[in-house]
Amino acid sequence: MSARRAVATLAAAVTLVAAAPCAAQAPIRIGEINSFSGIGAPFTGPYRQAIEMAVEEVNARGGVLGRKVEVLFRDDKGQPAEAVKHAQELVASEKVSLISGTFLSNVGLAVSDWAKQNRTLFVAAEPLTEAITWAKGHDHVFRVRPNTYEQGRMLAEKAGKLKYVKWATIGPNYEYGKRAWETFRDRLKELKPDVQVVGEHWPTLGKLEAGPFVTAILNQNPDALYVSLFGSDWIAFVREAKKRGLFDKTFVVGILLGEPEYIDPLGLEAPEGMLVTGYPWYDIGAPPHKDFVARFTKKYDKNPVLGSLVGYVTYLSIFEAIRKAGSTDTDKLVAAFRGLRVETPIGPISYRASDGQSTMGAWVGTTKLDARRGVGIMVNHEYVPGEKVLPSDDDVKKLRSGN
Amino acid sequence: MVLFFIASGLSLIFGVTRVVNFAHGSFYMLAAYLAYTLAAALPLGGASFYVAVALAALAVGALGTVVEVGLLRRVYRAPELYQLLLTFALVLVVSDVVKLVWGSENKTGPSAPGLGGAVRIAGQLVPTYDLALIALGPCVAAALWWLLYRTRWGVLIRAATLDREMVALLGVDQARLFTGVFALGSLLAGLAGALQVPRQALTTVMDAAIITEAFVVVVVGGMGSVPGALLAAVVIGVIDAFGVLVLPRASLVLTFVVMAVVLVVRPWGLLGRPEAQARSAGGAITAGRGVGVPRWLIAVLVAVLLVVPPLLPTFYVWVLVEILAFALFAASLHLLMGTGGMVSFGHAAAFGLGAYGAALLVRWAKAPMLVALAAAPVTAALAAVVIGFFCVRLSSIYFAMLTLAFAQIAYAIVHQWYDVTGGDNGLLGIWPAPWLASPVRYYYLALAACGAGLAALAAIGRAPFGLTLRAARDHARRAEAVGIDVHAHQWRAFVVAGFFGGLAGGTFVFLKGSVFPESLAVPVSVEPLVMVLLGGVHSLAGAPLGAALYKLLDTVVTRYTEYWQLVLGVILVALVLVFPRGILGVLGARERG
Numbered sequence: 004m005s006a007r008r009a010v011a012t013l014a015a016a017v018t019l020v021a022a023a024p025c026a027a028q029a030p031i032r033i034g035e036i037n038s039f040s041g042i043g044a045p046f047t048g049p050y051r052q053a054i055e056m057a058v059e060e061v062n063a064r065g066g067v068l069g070r071k072v073e074v075l076f077r078d079d080k081g082q083p084a085e086a087v088k089h090a091q092e093l094v095a096s097e098k099v100s101l102i103s104g105t106f107l108s109n110v111g112l113a114v115s116d117w118a119k120q121n122r123t124l125f126v127a128a129e130p131l132t133e134a135i136t137w138a139k140g141h142d143h144v145f146r147v148r149p150n151t152y153e154q155g156r157m158l159a160e161k162a163g164k165l166k167y168v169k170w171a172t173i174g175p176n177y178e179y180g181k182r183a184w185e186t187f188r189d190r191l192k193e194l195k196p197d198v199q200v201v202g203e204h205w206p207t208l209g210k211l212e213a214g215p216f217v218t219a220i221l222n223q224n225p226d227a228l229y230v231s232l233f234g235s236d237w238i239a240f241v242r243e244a245k246k247r248g249l250f251d252k253t254f255v256v257g258i259l260l261g262e263p264e265y266i267d268p269l270g271l272e273a274p275e276g277m278l279v280t281g282y283p284w285y286d287i288g289a290p291p292h293k294d295f296v297a298r299f300t301k302k303y304d305k306n307p308v309l310g311s312l313v314g315y316v317t318y319l320s321i322f323e324a325i326r327k328a329g330s331t332d333t334d335k336l337v338a339a340f341r342g343l344r345v346e347t348p349i350g351p352i353s354y355r356a357s358d359g360q361s362t363m364g365a366w367v368g369t370t371k372l373d374a375r376r377g378v379g380i381m382v383n384h385e386y387v388p389g390e391k392v393l394p395s396d397d398d399v400k401k402l403r404s405g406n
Numbered sequence: 407m408v409l410f411f412i413a414s415g416l417s418l419i420f421g422v423t424r425v426v427n428f429a430h431g432s433f434y435m436l437a438a439y440l441a442y443t444l445a446a447a448l449p450l451g452g453a454s455f456y457v458a459v460a461l462a463a464l465a466v467g468a469l470g471t472v473v474e475v476g477l478l479r480r481v482y483r484a485p486e487l488y489q490l491l492l493t494f495a496l497v498l499v500v501s502d503v504v505k506l507v508w509g510s511e512n513k514t515g516p517s518a519p520g521l522g523g524a525v526r527i528a529g530q531l532v533p534t535y536d537l538a539l540i541a542l543g544p545c546v547a548a549a550l551w552w553l554l555y556r557t558r559w560g561v562l563i564r565a566a567t568l569d570r571e572m573v574a575l576l577g578v579d580q581a582r583l584f585t586g587v588f589a590l591g592s593l594l595a596g597l598a599g600a601l602q603v604p605r606q607a608l609t610t611v612m613d614a615a616i617i618t619e620a621f622v623v624v625v626v627g628g629m630g631s632v633p634g635a636l637l638a639a640v641v642i643g644v645i646d647a648f649g650v651l652v653l654p655r656a657s658l659v660l661t662f663v664v665m666a667v668v669l670v671v672r673p674w675g676l677l678g679r680p681e682a683q684a685r686s687a688g689g690a691i692t693a694g695r696g697v698g699v700p701r702w703l704i705a706v707l708v709a710v711l712l713v714v715p716p717l718l719p720t721f722y723v724w725v726l727v728e729i730l731a732f733a734l735f736a737a738s739l740h741l742l743m744g745t746g747g748m749v750s751f752g753h754a755a756a757f758g759l760g761a762y763g764a765a766l767l768v769r770w771a772k773a774p775m776l777v778a779l780a781a782a783p784v785t786a787a788l789a790a791v792v793i794g795f796f797c798v799r800l801s802s803i804y805f806a807m808l809t810l811a812f813a814q815i816a817y818a819i820v821h822q823w824y825d826v827t828g829g830d831n832g833l834l835g836i837w838p839a840p841w842l843a844s845p846v847r848y849y850y851l852a853l854a855a856c857g858a859g860l861a862a863l864a865a866i867g868r869a870p871f872g873l874t875l876r877a878a879r880d881h882a883r884r885a886e887a888v889g890i891d892v893h894a895h896q897w898r899a900f901v902v903a904g905f906f907g908g909l910a911g912g913t914f915v916f917l918k919g920s921v922f923p924e925s926l927a928v929p930v931s932v933e934p935l936v937m938v939l940l941g942g943v944h945s946l947a948g949a950p951l952g953a954a955l956y957k958l959l960d961t962v963v964t965r966y967t968e969y970w971q972l973v974l975g976v977i978l979v980a981l982v983l984v985f986p987r988g989i990l991g992v993l994g995a996r997e998r999g
Contacts, residue, residue, distance in 0.1 A: 039968060040501075040502075040505070040510075040610075040970075040971065041610075041611055042609075042611055044505065044510035044610055045510050045512050045609070045610075048509075048510055048511070076968075077964070077965070078968065078970065080964075082924055082929075083832065083918070083920060083922045083924060084914070084918050084922075084925070087918045087919065088725075088728065088918075088961075091720075091721055091724045092721045092724075092961075092965070095719065095720035095721040095724070096719055096720070096721040096722075108830075108831065109830055109831055109832055109922050109924070112831055112832065112834060112920070113832070113834070113918070113919075113920045113922065116834040116919055116920050117918075117919055117920075119835075120835075120837050120919055132831065134831060139834060176657055176658070176822075177821070177829070177830040178824075178829060178830050178831050204651070205657065206657060207657045207658055209611065209615055210615055212643075212646050212647050214533070214536065214647065215647040215648055216651070218530055219651050221530075234512055234607070234609070235512055235606065235607035235608075235609045235611075235612070237607075238512060238514050238606070238607035239605065239606045239607060242514075242517070242604075242605060242606075243533070243605075246522075246523065246524045246531065246533040247524060247530075247531040247533070248524075248531060267511075268511060268512045268513055268514050268607065269514055270514055272514060
């Protein structure tokens with residue numbers, strides 16, 4: 004037990020010593036919590052790299068408010084309780100000015116609730132659940148990526164113009180899968196009242212035994228299938244579905260499935276002709292974006308993925324908020340984030356004052372194989388900004404009223 | 407069929423060596439990645455894939471041999487469960503090695519050359535590769551049958567599965583037998599992993615996804631029974647595949663429900679046999695004697711815990727609360743596994759249900775915080791009454807797996823009951839009352855709750871009830887012979903352990919402010935197991951010591967390196983090799999020296 008004390012005292016001493024010499028020009032510290040191991044790992048690696056790039060770039064230009072920026076990374080291991088522990092440590096011991104990150108929705112919600120209780124600013128980068136900014140929203144949380152609702156609606160707007168009437172769905176058996184389908188289905192029915200749902204399938208996340216599901220879907224004979232599977236489940240599904248000819252018979256709509264995170268691992272096995280949301284980094288011509296891709300590719304010798312863009316945009320937003328606030332005081336930062344406008348590689352975005360959701364959008368397009376690079380890509384894509392699909396401020400008030 | 411390969415290997419290993427091999431899934435994952443790389447690298451055209459599968463399986467078999475000889479053999483003389491700790495450490499190490507070598511992106515392996523298509527059977531397209539696997543399953547089963555029933559080595563293995571002490575007495579070299587079995591088992595895990603490459607994605611979490619399922623198959627089939635593993639793999643495979651289509655809400659637990667039913671009806675699995683001589687899972691625990699902690703040390707410790715925290719930086723106060731909660735959680739498990747000889751793989755049920763009991767009261771009844779906290783142990787104890795009723799009838803690994811099944815069932819209910827529990831988005835805003843919200847004040851509350859819990863557990867261990875439990879642990883039959891109702895005592899112990907596990911969960915939930923189904927998941931059951939073993943299973947004091955050590959290591963290591971699993975795993979391996987009976991166990995032995 005005395006060892007416990009010794010470690011604690013030692014760690015405290017180390018922190019003090021480390022902090023002392025630069026008191027005059029103390030760096031701005033930001034705590035970044037994410038699932039760097041476990042199920043989130045494939046996505047959070049490139050995300051972290053882009054953050055490191057953003058920080059390096061801003062520091063090379065003299066930092067923010069004349070102070071260097073320092074990011075402390077912590078691995079939440081995919082566990083909400085672990086993430087809360089890191090939040091406690093980062094704020095209490097490391098004196099970070101704000102917390103950012105998280106990938107899984109439940110981890111994001113746990114950190115967000117902690118931030119609310121402890122009046123700390125939390126910039127949620129990747130979690131998709133609507134609850135973060137709506138049902139469980141509060142003053143101290145802001146979210147970067149377009150949420151499940153937005154992406155589901157983007158797809159529905161396109162799918163509503165197509166001829167397909169009989170729909171089925173398959174998705175992971177948790178909130179993300181269910182909401183991804185509900186928002187899509189509800190909007191689709193508004194646009195096309197004759198739509199029928201012939202089957203809903205909810206396999207366990209990460210444990211999909213794809214064969215029987217593919218057979219069951221084929222037996223229901225839908226015109227179109229809405230897929231919210233991702234990661235390893237999606238790969239297993241594609242393999243079984245191809246062997247059984249599903250993609251020849253059925254039109255497929257896939258939320259997120261055009262993101263390089265999900266389409267690249269499939270190589271030339273990626274199905275063609277799917278309607279997807281994603282990130283066609285290879286095709287976005289705006290000079291700032293081309294420049295971003297070039298810098299990332301040069302630094303890491305690989306392509307960016309959506310996680311990289313999200314990480315980069317998240318940190319540009321944080322820098323901009325600190326500049327606007329003129330300080331790292333939490334209240335001032337929160338005020339600065341409301342309505343904050345940020346220039347990003349994909350154009351300007353802003354953070355809505357009503358719910359803290361950014362207006363970053365997503366690309367909607369069709370998949371096709373690129374034989375030269377040996378992967379699937381998106382063609383005929385269109386960038387849909389968040390403003391187009393987000394609910395109005397009045398609707399947001401209703402969504403947040405139960406809170 | 408892949409499930410059969412991995413489960414038969416696991417079953418053989420457990421049957422003979424009694425090693426609960428958590429690393430079996432890691433071998434499976436490693437072989438998949440090896441096959442992926444080899445298939446791309448070998449210049450053999452269409453044959454590359456098949457050669458790669460064979461090479462990967464052999465390589466993993468060889469690795470299994472190295473692990474057995476290099477690590478496990480060193481701790482065979484320690485209580486059996488310490489090998490479990492070692493394999494747990496290996497899981498951590500392999501996981502980070504895979505991440506380091508192959509990166510964490512998901513990968514799609516090659517499809518099997520010549521077997522990429524599908525044939526039409528009864529109107530449905532069935533992939534030829536699946537048919538090939540279905541054909542391969544019985545072939546491997548037949549080969550194993552021949553090995554086990556037609557060779558001298560096989561006779562020895564079967565004999566050792568039934569009664570390995572007797573086999574040892576007859577002069578069979580156990581070390582060689584164990585190495586051989588471990589190599590064969592690992593090879594089967596490797597074969598399973600390599601054959602999975604054309605069907606599934608390669609991920610760094612595929613080890614965790616398969617290992618519980620493999621254990622379920624092993625237990626449903628009957629430990630050590632290869633035909634049982636085959637039968638169970640088919641049954642579980644069919645349920646996995648079609649059950650979820652019929653009952654999607656139950657997809658998380660269907661296999662566990664089946665396992666629970668099988669175990670309640672047939673406590674030795676479908677084709678297993680009752681153990682020749684009823685020995686409890688704690689068999690080897692009996693050898694040890696408890697290590698007393700001197701009273702003055704406890705007094706000093708209590709004084710330190712009372713005086714020091716206000717002087718510590720805030721974060722360490724929070725860490726102390728977490729340690730206190732886990733010290734009580736581990737100690738409650740110690741009552742089961744140390745004192746009672748009942749190793750539970752599902753103690754997360756107590757922790758999680760306690761946490762949810764408190765959180766639900768706050769959420770739905772707006773209960774005051776202290777009332778909710780008091781409800782946590784009661785909720786968990788009530789659940790333990792039901793779960794314990796079924797579980798205490800079983801012994802050893804079957805008991806452990808039934809507790810796991812109930813924990814998984816509880817997990818699934820909490821995960822799917824959106825209207826009440828909030829499903830996977832959990833319950834938020836479960837914070838302490840304002841007058842207790844400051845970290846130091848909450849710390850004192852936690853200290854009071856967990857300290858009282860620990861003191862009560864210590865008293866129970868020393869009371870006649872605790873001594874009776876020990877008697878039942880050391881020799882159930884003799885205990886019965888002197889008139890002790892063994893099951894009734896074990897049941898009571900289960901409820902008491904549930905009660906204090908629930909109190910730990912309640913303390914934890916107000917520390918974190920939110921609760922999610924993860925609090926009932928497998929890792930939460932494994933953590934206290936690791937803590938108890940690390941501290942020393944022979945003494946109640948080992949549990950809080952192990953909890954403090956593990957939590958501190960984890961906190962420090964995670965903070966300084968991205969590869970915390972590798973570092974933590976290596977430290978754990980070193981600790982097990984230096985302290986093969988837990989820290990207090992070895993210190994105690996030295997004292998008596």
